[in-house]
Amino acid sequence: MLQQTQVRTVIPYWERWLRELPDVAALATAPEQRVLKLWEGLGYYTRARNLQKAAQQIMRDHAGQFPCDFEAILALPGVGRYTAGAIASIAFNQPTSILDGNVIRVLTRLFAIAGNPRDKATNERLWQLADQLVQVASSIQHPASNIQHLVFAGSCSVLNQSLMELGATVCTPQNPQCAACPLRDHCVAHHTGRVAELPALPPRAAATRREFYTFVIEHDGEFLVTQRPSGGVNAGLWEFPNLEVTGRHRTPTATLKELLGLTAACAAFASLTHSITRYRITQRAFRTRVRRRPALTPASRWLPLEELHRLPFTSAHQRLLAQLAA
Ligand code: SF4
Known part of the structure; x- marks a missing residue:
């Protein structure tokens, strides 16, 4: 939840998630649309889907108990070397290394590593240094390690948290x-x-600008929405019909005709900007009422406003939905 997101923003998500999905079994059996709805607004929705797949794997292969072994943690969907190392060291005090942006900054400065940390050789060298440090830490008896109820008392756990925290708060960019x-x-x-x-x-x-025309289309008190296809970006989430128009000189009415074969007057409704990775995206939304409904695709539906609120929407379209409801 904290990837690219501030703690203050995440706290209500975290609390709601734990209230509704309090354990591994609850997450494993929840409808995917419910999981995506709880994640709505955090972005990077593959993480939510992978969390659920991991919960299902834990139920199937580990009798519902989160594994404490590094290799078993690494085998969970969505878990890479860094995440597995962080969980194994922080939660289970194992001598497994971590290397994220903060730790890279601390280690490259501490040891004056001049190469690009994303290059393979330099990156592997940094992993080796992180390994050596945590191996040394594992041989140290931390003063608090005999306090049973403190999960974070072990020296490997403390070392890795310290490296991350130092990079985040002292050794800043x-x-x-x-x-x-x-x-x-x-x-x-x-x-x-x-x-x-x-x-x-x-x-x-360099940032790339992209522009989309989005249509909030109403007919008889219901709105047209479509579900994004599986396997792509934001798979399974819902949105209003839209088309990328960057580089084209199309009016909204011509774009609506191209997108859905509809002829209708379009009124400007909202203009939103947001960023995804290196893309700076502008959504120009238009509102229109139509006299007939176009043929539905398997992924589209006409729904009243109250039902739209139950679906997980992509972040930008969630903002449009909020404006529609205001
Ligand atoms: S903050 Fe500490 S680790 Fe970072 S460059 Fe300065 S002395 Fe080195």
């Missing part, structure tokens, strides 16, 4: 607080004046 850093005596970049040049990340890809 801009203006790192070296004077207050507990690692400054050991930090090669700090001693050699190279903090600003590390990590040596390549420049970001």
